[in-house]
Amino acid sequence: MWDDSLWDGYSLTQENDTDTDIKPDEDDSKSAEVFSRRVPPNASDPKSADSLIASQMAKLSVADREKVYMDVHAIPDDCVVETPELIQKSLRVLQHEIDILPDKKAYNIAERLSPKYTQDREFRLAFLRCEKFECQKAALRFVRHFQVKLDLFGQDMLTKDITQDDLDVDDMECLYLSNGRFLNAHDKAGRRINMIVMVQKTYRTVTVLRKGFYTLMTAYRDLEIQRRGFVTISIQFGDEINGTSADNADLVWKLPKLNEAVPLCLSATHLCYTKEAWDGMHAMIKTAFSKANQVRCRVHCGPILKCLEELRRHGIDPSYIPVNHKGEITDLAKDRKRIEQQRRQERLKYPTHSTIALPFCEDVLLGKGTPFQIHHGNKKLQQFVTDRFKKYERAQKKGEKKAVAQEIMDVVRGNGGLFLKQDGNKWAPVTDDVALMKVGALFRYLRLKNGTK
Structure with missing residues (x-):
């Protein structure tokens, strides 16, 4: 049953609700565009971001609040029972919902280039699973997927699976940092853990987005991730934002939006950091999230061991997170081998570039x-x-x-x-x-x- 701890410190006072200039994007439910959406004037203001999230929480029904609570605290939820009848009906309704969407330029291009790719049954099922078989939401996510892919990789790659051989030198360097990847670990709800660690290295916005898209679209092939979703742990430890990707406002705004265009459900996000210097960045991240993801975002501030220990009450064993007390990644060599093995498998599966x-x-x-x-x-x-x-x-x-x-x-x-x-x-x-x-x-x-x- 839902209780007051769900709010996790969010204030619902009238004062907070009226101070913010951040307004939910009313076109979110219609537009296929993801990266071009405007940045609210107060996106990096922590008070405004928290007020926005509190406002979103207040609009939820009791049942929806309880679902948010379960997702954030890793309380297992039953997956949709996929009967042949449900699958057949959902695929038919999904196509209808795609057809009536007004904004689907990239999808239309992909459909002309390769109907076999866009109509692949298992590919479409992944989007349905992500949205718990809510066909209207799955259709919007589906057309957004092709729009984001067109924005990041161009028309030639629109109907092809992205592999490491499609990435440029900067993309690959960013990938091999291992600071953003899925761990071989799950929370208590059986969801895979996606770790993002801020490092003292800067890249172009498109480089990080391309790397992020590749990482997410590699993970989606795991059937359990499709059904259960995943949880992200974002770790920023240090006194200075300068010299990190967090200093790139364009990237901070766009990166969370990747989650709206891939067939994976982000069930919860935990932002872990030590200093107030990161407050503005986290406010922008929370504002950039979709409405569903905003209310599933939690912040943990303090020494790294304290932040990681707090994850226990959210169903995450801190020993699964490969960082030391300085916030440094501890399994770089092991993960490099994983990335190499991934590339080896891609080379054997796909045609030579x-x-x-x-x-x-x-x-x-x-x-x-x-x-x-x-x-x-x-x-x-x-x-x-x-x-x-x-x-x-x-x-x-x-x-x-x-x-x-x-x-x-x-x-x-x-x-x-x-x-x-x-x-x-x-x-x-x-x-x-x-x-x-x-x-x-x-x-x-x-x-x-x-x-x-």
């Missing part, structure tokens, strides 16, 4: 000089050649040596690697013949090195 901004560690780079020789993929290729040198030398019949070289190429590609050459400021896969020549040249070099004929 014509160009790549940043090579994979398993790639073989064609070129001369130390940077090429010390690249991980090149060193592994050298070891493959060394291990098969005797077999290569024993091969006498026509095609046998080529078969040994082909075997090595298959091993490289089985690990997700490609043979790449520089193409301007990018990298391009070479043909099989060129790759075979590279492997053959390494065998000949090893022969000369060993002094064999």
Whole structure:
């Protein structure tokens, strides 16, 4: 049953309700636009943000308040029972709701480019699950998804799954910081935990948004996340905002809005920080959230261990959060391997790209000089050649040596690697013949090195 603790300190006095200039966006329920919505004049004012949220809470029914309380405190909720009848009916109604939406430019482009992609049954079901099969809400989220994707990646990527090979160098550097990702951990309601840690590094707004979109759209493939949603823990510890992405008001306003355009339900957000210097940023975050997410946002201020301990009463074990008492991430090496494994799986699942901004560690780079020789993929290729040198030398019949070289190429590609050459400021896969020549040249070099004929 809902009780007064739901309000968590929010004031509903008449004074607070009238002081704010922040007004809910009345077009939220209609527009496919996400990033272009105006920033309220008092978006970074903590008092105004809290008053806005209190106003939103006051409009909720008792049942809705109780649902918010359950979500914020990780009290398990029953998932929708997905009968064949419900799924069939919901998919039909979803299409109707999409059809009657007035603002769906990006969706219409995607529909023309690839109806197979936009009408994929499992893809659409993810949006329905996110909105608990409320078809009108799912339809709006669906068309917003394509609008955001068009804004961030352009028309060519509108009907393709985003992979690491689609990201540019800055995007990949931001991804490998590991400061924003889903942990292999759940709260007491069975929801995955999404961790965001502020670091002393700044990136362009589009870089962080592209990285965030990729992270969310990779996580959505988990069926349990679709059904149960996820919870975000945002951690900012330090005295200064300068030198961090929090100093970018455009990014602070836009990043929370990604949650309105992906097939994942954000069940709760916990903002953890130490200093009042972060108050303005958190006010803007809370204001930028949709109405549903605003009332599910909670703030924890104080020393890091105190903030993390407070998460216990929200169903989150603080030992799951990989940060130390200084707010530093403690599992960077482990998470880097996770990201690499993710890229390996993408390489094996999706068609090879014509160009790549940043090579994979398993790639073989064609070129001369130390940077090429010390690249991980090149060193592994050298070891493959060394291990098969005797077999290569024993091969006498026509095609046998080529078969040994082909075997090595298959091993490289089985690990997700490609043979790449520089193409301007990018990298391009070479043909099989060129790759075979590279492997053959390494065998000949090893022969000369060993002094064999």
